[in-house]
Amino acid sequence: MVTASALAWAIFCSSAAAEKKYDPGASDTEIKVGQTIPASGPASAYATIAKAQAAYMKMINDQGGVNGRKVNLIQYDDAYSPPKTVEQVRRLVESDEVLLTFQIIGTAPNVAVQKYLNSKKVPQLFAATGAARFTDPKHFPWTMGFNPSYLVEGRIYGQYILKTYPNAKIGVLYQNDDLGKDYLAGLKAGLGDKAANMIVAESSYEITEPTIDSQILKLKDAGADLLFSASTPKQAAQAIRKVAELGWHPVHIVDINANSLTATLKPAGPENAKGLISVNYVKDPLEETYKNDPGVQRYLDFMAKYYPDGDKGSNFNVYGYITAELLVQVLKQCGDDLTRENVLKQATNLNHVELGLLLPGITISTSPTDYRVNKQLQMIQFDGERWQNLGGIITAEGTE
Template sequence: MRYIHAFLASLALAVLLSSQAYAEPKYDSGANDREIKVGQTVPFSGPASSYAVIGKVQAAYFKMINDQGGVNGRRITLVQYDDAYSPPKAMEQVRKLVESDEVLLTFQLIGTPTNAAVQKYLNQKRVPQLFASTGAARFSDPKTFPWTMGFNPNYQTEARIYGGYVLANFPNAKIGILYQNDDLGKDYLSGFKSALGDKASTMIVAEASYETTEPTIDSQIVRLKASGADVILDASTPKFAAQAIKKMADLGWKPVHLLNITATSVAGVLQPAGLDNSKDIISVNFAKDPQDPTWRDDPGMKKFFLFMETYFPEGDRTSSFNAYGYNTAQLLVEVLRRCGNDLTRENVMKQATSLQDVTLDMSLPGITINTSPTDYRVNRQLQMIRFNGERWVRFGPLLEDGTN
């Protein structure tokens, strides 16, 4: 009997040791018992430097999380470099993040051309390119790029919504299109034309593209006005969107102006262009506007304002860019929490691609995040908005494009 007891005790010990070994934390480069290292490039300089505030507010958010004890007891270390919105510079800096800093993942790299430049490299290295700050379709393609996941609404989805709006409200429109000559602009062009269908060839009277290296797009706006267009689809980034709005006003030209979501910042685009000049511009959104008094007593907005006051007091709490940075950082923290003690790159992607009914503080009511291993799109729901000269005003129902 004594031997049986000894055997059972030995067996129990073996099972205990086995279970403890099974529960041991798992780490890839960039993670340990104390730290989770995250890498990011931001256009702190260059033609898209208005986006720089996004990286600043994200850094402030992670500081707040660290002050609260971190994520499952681990602090987030955010390593940021300036890429100047330059694809070659982005490639150089991302290599440094992966090979020298040895980050666990990259987060919210900002911009379509810069993300495109590093996408193949990160997928070859099997490093998560998580919540890339772009809506180009190539960043939600799990079959081709399983380690890449965009955050922004798909540009083609957004463009199809604009196309449907034009067909319903301006069926006889003459349409001009201004677009950035890269994946961003071309996705808008493709989605918009697909929504117009066989009417695209007759309704679209002019197209004008620009390069991000151009100092001004005045000549493109003059050309679009000369085409007789009375509706403009504007698929540009903040600097050029502001130029377009101002030049239209200088020319006394007031077409129906559809402005893509990436250029809707009041402080970063509409104020520099002139608030009066920006009146009646139409766009879409998926987040609460900090300027909208509708959200004055909203719990999520109160949390955002308290965060801004405490951790980013130098920032503009009415800025949609700051609200965007807050939401994206909150989502990354949620994914890292779900990873538990398995901080491998594979598990990061597993958790990010299995989100169900996740709501963020600054998302519009009714908008939830649902992802799967076959559908990486984080934001699929949008609501149309119109600028009233002071702030954006929502109109119509939530819209969702089921196309994947």
């Protein structure tokens, strides 16, 4: 009987062990996740996103981890410099041996490592960019962007302009990389055959340029009465300030990456930003409308305990919170099959996932042929203090 029991136990243990599958970066006790962040450099305003994500993982680990495993989020500063991103991502994959990369911040940094990560078959999960190349499963199956498509967002602005300002003379300020170029292409697609006549000037800038004053002057001198800024926080704030200094009063639209109250509007002067137009897909946790919202309450409790120095009202911290929440959802779905292939499988099979801070009516669904995580948006306008909603939820196709 003793021999039979021992044999049965051995078979059971062997079977249980066989059910667990691990790739580098995963074990019975740990899941290693890697990330590069702009803790310094021209896009350092985004650093708070990574701080919120690290704090979220601390909360999850305090609660026992994911399926009993602690999440080890390894973060390295790349200063928003693509060559540094390459160096640090290689370190994460080849030295730290992470299971996946998560939320590498920025379009250019993600471009720099996309081919490498795909060649290594390491998930480039929820890249912090909306450029089209990060939702292209045919050519880059191991890459998934998180942000709404810049092309779609640009098209939404184009359609909004046609509907609301059909006689506008448009000046476009755009970052000279995939971010800016995708927005410009989307805007032109939304304007359709009227794009050539309505866009009176385009002016690009490099992320490393100290100011964009000359670009703003060029657009003003071209006679533009509607300014579209396809930019990041530093340059967006500079544009708002310069427009005010010039006494210029165009309709001003900024992309979702640059509509942060903390990182853009406050440095620019909220009084200068009044009337600004953009889009959104998350709740404002300080908005009176959501004071009894369970998702908002969980977020505020999290911030108070795990990131007390962070700005509760910052949409960057909200962004960090929801992206971390989604990563945990994917890891939970992986169960004991913590292989890179299964991580990708679970991330590309999300079914109407609800995150606590998404706007009511917005959920997340993906498929092996549709890697787009966020496909719904809402137009918003700044009233001098807070962002206010304009209209209803807009789909990825640009229809309400």
